[in-house]
Amino acid sequence: MTQQLHIYNTLSREKEIFTPLNPPLVGLYVCGPTVYSDVHLGNCRTFISFDMIYRYLLHCGYKVRYVRNITDAGHLEGDRDEGDDKFTKKAKLEQLEPMEIVQKYTLGFRDVMREFNTLPPSIEPTATGHICEQIEMTRKIIDSGYAYVSNGTVYFDVENYNKKFAYGQLTNRKLEDLLENTRELDGQDEKKGRLDFALWIKAKPEHLMQWPSPWGWGFPGWHIECSAMSSKYLGNTFDIHGGGMDLQATHHTNEIAQSQACNHTAPVKYWMHTNMLTVNGVRMSKSAGNGFLPGELFTGNHPLLEKGYEPMAVRFFMMQTHYRSTLDFSNEALQASEKGFARLMAAIKTLDKIKPTAASTFDFKALQQKCYDAMNDDFNTPVLVAHLFDAVRVINSANDGKENLTAQDIDSLKTLMHHFVFDVLGLKDENAGGQNTALLDGVMKMILEIRAEAKAKKDFATSDKLRDALAALGITIKDGKDGAVWGN
Numbered sequence: 001m002t003q004q005l006h007i008y009n010t011l012s013r014e015k016e017i018f019t020p021l022n023p024p025l026v027g028l029y030v031c032g033p034t035v036y037s038d039v040h041l042g043n044c045r046t047f048i049s050f051d052m053i054y055r056y057l058l059h060c061g062y063k064v065r066y067v068r069n070i071t072d073a074g075h076l077e078g079d080r081d082e083g084d085d086k087f088t089k090k091a092k093l094e095q096l097e098p099m100e101i102v103q104k105y106t107l108g109f110r111d112v113m114r115e116f117n118t119l120p121p122s123i124e125p126t127a128t129g130h131i132c133e134q135i136e137m138t139r140k141i142i143d144s145g146y147a148y149v150s151n152g153t154v155y156f157d158v159e160n161y162n163k164k165f166a167y168g169q170l171t172n173r174k175l176e177d178l179l180e181n182t183r184e185l186d187g188q189d190e191k192k193g194r195l196d197f198a199l200w201i202k203a204k205p206e207h208l209m210q211w212p213s214p215w216g217w218g219f220p221g222w223h224i225e226c227s228a229m230s231s232k233y234l235g236n237t238f239d240i241h242g243g244g245m246d247l248q249a250t251h252h253t254n255e256i257a258q259s260q261a262c263n264h265t266a267p268v269k270y271w272m273h274t275n276m277l278t279v280n281g282v283r284m285s286k287s288a289g290n291g292f293l294p295g296e297l298f299t300g301n302h303p304l305l306e307k308g309y310e311p312m313a314v315r316f317f318m319m320q321t322h323y324r325s326t327l328d329f330s331n332e333a334l335q336a337s338e339k340g341f342a343r344l345m346a347a348i349k350t351l352d353k354i355k356p357t358a359a360s361t362f363d364f365k366a367l368q369q370k371c372y373d374a375m376n377d378d379f380n381t382p383v384l385v386a387h388l389f390d391a392v393r394v395i396n397s398a399n400d401g402k403e404n405l406t407a408q409d410i411d412s413l414k415t416l417m418h419h420f421v422f423d424v425l426g427l428k429d430e431n432a433g434g435q436n437t438a439l440l441d442g443v444m445k446m447i448l449e450i451r452a453e454a455k456a457k458k459d460f461a462t463s464d465k466l467r468d469a470l471a472a473l474g475i476t477i478k479d480g481k482d483g484a485v486w487g488n
Contacts, residue, residue, distance in 0.1 A: 005060065007240075008324060008378045010248065010271040011170055015378055020239050021269060026062045027238030028054060029230040029268075031247055032124070034071040035105040036086040038293050039112055041329075042284065046244045046274045048315060048426075049323040049379075051118040053242070053272070056375055056424050067233045068121040072102040073128045073209050074201070074220045085219075088208045098208050102128075112294045115311040117426050125229045127220065131211050133228040134220040137262050138199040138213075146261035150190040152202030152216040158195040161257055167195070170253050170271060197254055199224045223254040227267070230255075236263040245273040278328045279304060306331045309338065312430050316341040319381040319425050340389075345429045346476065347392040348417050354398050356407040364412045367391060371420055381425065388420060400480065444475070448484050451477075 005018040020026050030050045033039050047068070057064050075086050091098040113120075127134075138154050141147040146161050147154055158167055162175045178195055198221040203210035210217045230238065236259070243252060252271065259267035276283060279290040292302040300308030309317075317337035321327045367390060374383035391413060397403035405413070421427050431440070447466060454462040467477045470486070478485050 003372065003376050005376045006378055007270050007272065009269075010273050011268075013172065016270070018270070020062065021237065024062050026057055026064045026240070027234035028057070028064055028066045028240045028242070029226070029234055029238065030066070030068045030121075030241075031226055031243040031251065032069040032071065033105075033109050034075045034086065035102050035109060036075070036090045037105060038295070039105075039109045040291065041294060041297065042244060042246075042277050044112065044116065044294055045277060045318055045327060046242070047113060047118060048116055048318055049274045050242050050272075051116075051426055052319065052323075052381065052424065053240075053379055054119060054121075055426055056379060059419065059424055065123070065234060066119075066121040067123045067125065067230065069226060069229050070102075070106055070124060070126045071222070071225060072099075072106070072126050074225060075222050076201075085207065085209065091208060099128075102126075115294065115298070116315050117312065117428050119426075123233050125233065127225040127229075128209075130225070130229050130232065131220065133232055134224045135200070135211075135213050137224060137228045137231075137258070138220075140262045141199060141258060144261050144264075146257075147199055148192065149215050152218060153190060153198055154200040154215055155191050155196040156199055156254070156257060156261070157192060158197070158257070159193045161261055165257070165260055167257055168253065170256060171249050197221060197223060197250075199258070223251055224258055226251070227255050227258040227262070231259060231263060231267065237265050237267055237269065239268075240270045240272060241268040242272040242274075245275055248273055274323045275326050278326055280330050281328060284329070304331075306335075309334050310430055312427055313338045313341045316344070316385075316425070316427055319427075320385055322378075322380060322382055324378070341427070343392060343476070344388065344421065344427075345431070347395045348414075348421065348429075350395050350399050351410055351414050351417070354395070354405060354410055356410055357404040358406070360404040360406050360409055362394060362403065362405055362409050364409055364416075367394075368412075368416055371416065375420075375424065384420060384425070388417070391417065400478075444486050448477075448486065451484065 006015045007018045008014070009016050028050070030047070032047075033043055050066075050068075054064055054066050073087065076084065087098040087101055090101050094101065096104075110120075138147065141156065142149070142154065145157075147156050149155075159175065161167055167175055168178055175195075179193075200213055200215055201218050201221055202216055203218045207219070210219050230241065241252070241255075256267060259265075278284060279288075282288055282290055284291050290304060292304065294311075296302040297305065297314060298308050298311060300306070313334065314337075317334055318327060320337065320340075367387060370387045370390075371384055374380045374387060377383070394403060394405070395413065398405045447470070451463050451466045454460075454466070470477055475486055
């Protein structure tokens with residue numbers, strides 16, 4: 001039960017009906033991490049958002065080729081064409097080979113993505129594995145008249161390109177405005193124009209990562225990497241290109257220009273961007289001192305965190321905000337998400353305990369349609385979550401004997417919750433199965449027996465104290481005709 005999917009296209013600045021170029025095939029490219037340090041939460045939010053989008057496209061029956069690159073070369077400090085190479089700088093600091101740095105942080109990135117239960121992409125290409133493709137693309141751009149060589153570095157000629165194409169189309173800005181806001185930089189005398197950017201950079205002798213090219217030894221510019229890898233695996237024009245909104249103005253704008261100049265066609269049909277993170281209303285950044293890493297979030301080992309938070313509680317927290325909206329971290333919001341996630345998992349388990357009735361007035365199809373309507377409205381996960389909690393209320397009411405559900409209703413709810421909670425939102429029950437669950441069950445059985453004895457003795461102070469203490473830990477006690485039951 002689906003209707004037409006609508007996606008907000010950054011390029012057109014409006015929601016558009018999603019029409020793949022070659023249905024049911026879908027090409028999806030997302031700019032991946034630069035692996036010279038631990039992945040930060042802003043990147044995690046982007047990758048988790050596109051994991052949800054990938055999952056929903058698969059759920060809708062599309063055959064998706066999801067490409068997410070690894071940037072392991074060519075990324076300079078400040079994201080410009082001058083300055084220190086991030087990999088060289090880190091390698092010298094840690095007294096390692098650059099590729100040891102790459103390996104260390106690539107593995108760390110994949111570990112974090114597994115913690116967040118993201119599906120691996122179909123292809124995870126690296127920049128260093130596609131040097132030949134980047135050199136060839138640069139050569140074609142030169143041949144097309146949109147790039148030039150200056151002292152061994154190849155620059156893209158933005159002003160010449162803009163004579164035929166709109167360079168600032170992705171951010172809806174005119175070249176004159178962009179030029180006015182561009183300051184003079186060191187090395188500017190090598191360029192024809194202030195906005196020109198490097199496709200291939202001449203390497204200094206001490207540069208640790210460099211390759212031979214028709215223009216001498218050097219390394220690729222940051223932007224050419226994604227253009228080369230996306231066109232190699234998805235074609236000269238593909239369906240969706242994603243990334244954080246911070247990539248719009250420079251990286252993605254330059255990708256469009258490079259690809260258009262090389263392949264003489266617009267590279268992407270739908271551009272999608274995730275919004276930024278804030279902490280207690282202030283933008284998350286190292287300079288503000290409010291940035292914490294995923295590992296610190298999980299352990300609580302950071303001055304701004306009152307405790308550690310489980311990866312699935314964090315993922316659920318992210319799903320409660322639309323991917324195009326600012327996501328604000330606070331202990332209060334994370335703890336509320338913990339409780340909400342626990343209620344959701346408990347309700348799914350409760351479905352197995354409900355005794356079916358012969359008839360009911362529950363309108364399952366209406367609930368199901370609302371869930372699809374939410375996702376088809378530009379992947380509106382907060383609205384979806386609200387509808388899932390409508391289902392939670394029905395499940396708990398049926399379990400308390402206040403609402404009737406037929407066997408078919410129960411089976412339909414099980415399928416719905418599985419599809420949207422696990423398959424689409426990508427959540428999982430972190431307490432499901434294993435020795436820890438058996439141990440917890442035993443401890444809770446003992447606590448409930450102690451509480452029942454206290455109630456029998458009319459020691460309500462002890463009974464309430466046990467209930468409230470468990471509630472503070474995210475464990476809910478429900479008293480029923482057959483005794484008390486617990487959920488988390």
